[in-house]
Amino acid sequence: MGDPSLAMNRLACISGCSSKGPACVLLEIEGRRILLDAGVGPDAGAVPPLEFLEPIDALLLSHAHKDHAGAMRLLKHWGSFPVYATETTLRILGIPNGIPLPSRGSGEVLGMEVRTGRTGHASGSIWIRFPQKGGFLYMGDSSEESQVYAFDPPPPSELIAFDASYGLYDEKNSLDSSLWKQVLQTGSVVLPVPAEGRSLEFVLLLKERGYDTIYVDSRIYTTLRQTLDQDRDYLRPGVAERLESVLSSLEESRISHPEGIHIVTDGEASEGSAAWQWITQYERDTTPLFLFTGYLGKGTTAERIVTSGRGLWVRWNAHPTLEENLRLIQQVGARKVIPMFNPEPDIFLSPQVNLPEILLLDGEDIHW
Ligand SMILES: [Zn+2]
Incomplete structure (x- = not known):
């Protein structure tokens, strides 16, 4: 077997890449299969199609909201596997034997070093960055605008899966409207x-x-x-x-x-x-x-x-505006982007926005 850092990684979108559907992405990296989030909703009854998914080595939860963490019971038939999340998220979800990740800094997932940071979205909510191939950054849900929750700028990353829930919407929160x-x-x-x-x-x-x-x-x-x-x-x-x-x-x-x-x-x-x-x-x-x-x-x-x-x-932003996302993508220097939680990811290809190639839709996978 060659150097694992040179092996291709695979990202398969189970749900939430071209829909405001439950968050659920499978990452295959250095021979490990890691599920990033497993949510239900937010539409009534929406669950990710997990029935054909082969066993995973770990589940990693970005935060405790049910559209990111509500489908754990659907994974029970695979027996036990480690669940990684921040201590806060593990406590909110009542997972006593989960493996804690730091709110920010360096952590470890299945022996691989990862970086995490706070996303400005909720207590316990983090982005996570895998360092392989120039870095893959999974933002989960994020908002730099929150006046309450802190946001840590992520490090440079070649590939980013970002929170595109609001599409091209670009208004800031204001109680003065x-x-x-x-x-x-x-x-x-x-x-x-x-x-x-x-x-x-x-x-x-x-x-x-x-x-x-x-x-x-x-x-x-x-x-x-x-x-x-x-x-x-x-x-x-x-x-x-x-x-x-x-x-x-x-x-x-x-x-x-x-x-x-x-x-x-x-x-x-x-x-x-x-x-x-x-x-x-x-x-x-x-x-x-x-x-x-x-x-x-x-x-x-x-x-x-x-x-x-x-x-x-009346919308109150708990997700990023367009301007925030464009700034984030520029700051991390991403050359490949995956807009998540939006039914029309193609809108980000318009000349007004002009993002690089959109990579992944629900049910698709990519190698990089
Ligand atoms: Zn959320």
């Missing part, structure tokens, strides 16, 4: 969010703007507390102190008291989420206003509420 102002003036708003992620940003920004009547459900409160107690490393400098100072004045959201702004955990009936309970209680009334800010999965309750006019959708 007329729509946001209008929404916040209504006085009775339910804001469903993932407990890990933009919940912290909304709590902090709204509190600091002087909105006194902010309520959170117990899961979000616990997440806030846990972030401050155990996951401070994922926050931007100074944010922990700012969060500490608003935490004492946060009140618990109660369904019997719909006035104010309620930041509650999103999710479906099967998850018994706080958002679902609010919707069940008030969908047939005219208030509170249901305000969604993330991807509206097809067939989800959130989509139904917005389509029926009972709720509103």
